[in-house]
Amino acid sequence: MRQVECVVLDWAGTVVDYGSLAPTTIFVKALKEAYNFDITLEEARIPMGLGKWDHINALGKLPTVAARWKAQFNAPMSEQDVDYIYNTFIPLQKIKVVDHAEPIAGALAAINWLRQQNIKIGSCSGYPREVMDALVPVAAQYGYAPDCVVASDDLPAGSRPGPWMALENVNQLGVSAVWRVIKIDDAVPGILEGLNAGMWTIGLAKTGNAVGLTKVEWQQCSAVEKDHLLRKAYGELYNAGAHYVVDALEDIAAVVNVISARIARGERP
Structure with a gap:
């Protein structure tokens, strides 16, 4: 059995909407x-x-x-x-x-790599269903169509930082164990969601809420400014309990392989 069965992706700042604007x-x-x-x-x-x-x-x-x-x-x-x-x-x-439905540069390539590993693509969002119903079809036109979409008001138990949206992905996608799932998010409540669901977590520092800049604004920053912003963002996500933090979704492959190896050794989140 493959070690990682599913990733659960946030939307804004993670896959689409650079800077979560x-x-x-x-x-x-x-x-x-x-x-x-x-x-x-x-x-x-x-x-x-x-x-x-x-x-x-x-x-x-x-x-x-x-x-x-x-x-x-x-x-x-x-x-x-x-x-x-x-x-x-x-x-x-x-x-x-x-x-803001166009995927962040490198996101689709990362998702395609995950699919090549036979990893299912789940998703959830702080957006309610009626907003997701506007976003999802436009994102699909850009090439992003996850296997599952859970909105913040879909479940009676509630939303983040509780585990329910992430666990609904496990339910809908038929994942065998929560410790075979990675929750990937750019904001603290999304990291807490994954931890509360018993999943591995990866924080994204550069493209989302933790830095909070558009791609153009980021490119206009000096090297010193970028270093300061990234240090702050990494600290914020690690302090929330993220197992790993990377700059963007395009950087996750190495971490997914590390998590897979840890699962194979019997480790759990």
Whole structure:
């Protein structure tokens, strides 16, 4: 039996949407449109990886955001406020994800390599089903069509950092054991999801939320700036418990082979 049976891939910042821009920019826009309330892109990134309702709720609890919200509205952000922002967010997000559906350079080659190893391609996302229904067919036109797609609101148990979406991939794809699965993600909640599911985990530092730059912005950074950003991103993902961290999906082959060898020796995550 092959040692690694399946990888479960995140979407934005992992396979598509270099820098994970589609969700972060829309969080900023949705709060502005819903309540004329301003947040920064940096604040929008802090809860990244959570389901989007949970993300908005977490934003409202960030000390900087909570203080400004209370100053503007004389009360904390309520669940009703979160609902209204979420309902503003979703239609904006459905439009935006289509613009960021093209796979990150090198991602398709990595996925093709995985398929050549007879490894199944699972996926899950912090996006709800109606956003995924907009994203998935456009990504397929670019050549990315995973074997399984699980959205943040598909399961009654909930979303990240719980294990349920990752485990639903195991269920749908008929994987024999969770320790034969690798969860690959660019954000802390996605790494925690994989750990909570009993899987191996690989963090992606450069292309996703941990660095948070577009490809053009990254290329414009100096060598010193790149080194600083990558050190910070690697530290963030390793501190979350990632077994391994690499720059991008195109760099995973060597790590998958290492994990396969560890499984063959009887090691578990």
